Amino acid sequence: MTPNTPLTLNGYLIKLFAKWLGITTISISSIIFIFDLIETLRRSAGKGISFSTSLHMVFLKLPSTFLDLTPFVILITTWIVFFRLMRAQELIVMRMSGLSVWQVLSPILIFVFVLKILDLFLLNPLAAGLYANFERIESRKIYQRADQITLSTNGLWVRQADHHGQFILHARDIDNRILNEITIFEFDEKGRFTRRFDAKTGSFAIGKLELKGVMSSRPNTREEHYDSYMFLSDLTYEQIQEKSAHPKTISFWTLPEFIKFLDKLKLSTYKYRLHWHSLIANIFLVLAMVILAAGGIFFQLGRQTVMRHLVITIGLGFSIFFISDVSYSLGRAATVPILLAAWAPVLISILVGGTMILYADEV
Numbered sequence: 473m474t475p476n477t478p479l480t481l482n483g484y485l486i487k488l489f490a491k492w493l494g495i496t497t498i499s500i501s502s503i504i505f506i507f508d509l510i511e512t513l514r515r516s517a518g519k520g521i522s523f524s525t526s527l528h529m530v531f532l533k534l535p536s537t538f539l540d541l542t543p544f545v546i547l548i549t550t551w552i553v554f555f556r557l558m559r560a561q562e563l564i565v566m567r568m569s570g571l572s573v574w575q576v577l578s579p580i581l582i583f584v585f586v587l588k589i590l591d592l593f594l595l596n597p598l599a600a601g602l603y604a605n606f607e608r609i610e611s612r613k614i615y616q617r618a619d620q621i622t623l624s625t626n627g628l629w630v631r632q633a634d635h636h637g638q639f640i641l642h643a644r645d646i647d648n649r650i651l652n653e654i655t656i657f658e659f660d661e662k663g664r665f666t667r668r669f670d671a672k673t674g675s676f677a678i679g680k681l682e683l684k685g686v687m688s689s690r691p692n693t694r695e696e697h698y699d700s701y702m703f704l705s706d707l708t709y710e711q712i713q714e715k716s717a718h719p720k721t722i723s724f725w726t727l728p729e730f731i732k733f734l735d736k737l738k739l740s741t742y743k744y745r746l747h748w749h750s751l752i753a754n755i756f757l758v759l760a761m762v763i764l765a766a767g768g769i770f771f772q773l774g775r776q777t778v779m780r781h782l783v784i785t786i787g788l789g790f791s792i793f794f795i796s797d798v799s800y801s802l803g804r805a806a807t808v809p810i811l812l813a814a815w816a817p818v819l820i821s822i823l824v825g826g827t828m829i830l831y832a833d834e835v
Contacts (some may be wrong), residue, residue, distance in 0.1 A: 650673050
């Protein structure tokens with residue numbers, strides 16, 4: 473697998489890493505599940521939500537939450553694997569046999585890289601779909617919102633309700649704050665269909681939508697035509713901007729298409745472009761976590777201050793993980809450029825871990 477490194481050793485390292493990755497994954501997933509369940513039960517208290525519904529919501533959210541914590545999982549797994557190798561004197565034997573630090577690390581780095589590619593291409597779409605279902609249930613059950621606004625490549629979908637009834641609106645696209653090819657279905661307070669509107673365009677006004685080129689129809693009546701019609705609604709352009717889909721609900725494969733769609737609608741794509749960059753940067757962040765955790769072990773081989781160096785290494789890992797989270801939040805707020813927000817933590821962790829390994833390789 474790696475030059476001048478026995479295949480048996482590569483297989484042993486990968487097998488050991490895979491074993492502890494599985495154990496760490498199950499342990500951390502269980503912790504996440506318990507805390508999420510407690511939090512969901514707290515939020516749903518007094519809202520008539522059954523325990524099975526709360527359980528279902530936690531299961532839907534778990535894959536997305538776990539994928540966010542992948543760098544932390546890889547950091548802990550790498551630390552455990554190399555600490556055990558050090559305690560068993562196996563690392564010292566590998567070094568004395570003439571293997572460099574990079575030769576020992578290479579099979580694990582390749583294994584983690586392949587896992588992250590599979591994660592991005594296969595698990596990410598699954599997690600995105602489950603998280604979208606979670607958000608719909610959360611909006612309906614926890615926040616008890618009747619209004620829903622959805623943007624997709626099929627256009628804009630809006631559902632709004634009040635004590636008089638509700639309506640469902642669909643627009644093919646938005647061009648310069650103008651809705652095009654609009655269809656509106658009105659329902660009374662009992663959910664019975666009352667009226668349909670078809671309009672060529674619609675513009676936003678305070679408390680209403682100004683429809684142009686309108687055709688209106690009711691059950692068992694003739695169609696009515698209007699040059700313009702004021703449809704009462706509190707829908708605003710800003711609401712559409714704010715309530716567009718959460719980046720986590722869109723898979724890596726469909727993000728570029730969705731970004732192009734939003735560009736066409738003249739809506740902000742900042743958070744989606746940041747999320748796309750973060751998904752790619754996350755591949756290299758987990759590799760950096762392997763380098764950082766292993767570098768700390770190699771750095772203190774032969775020294776007596778083992779625990780101190782291990783604590784420092786884990787502390788650095790947690791710090792970078794925290795910096796990554798803060799950097800992403802600053803990027804979401806458009807405080808820092810997208811590339812800096814997504815890639816700065818990766819560069820920092822690679823530089824720190826790489827420096828430790830280069831130093832250890834020369835000692």
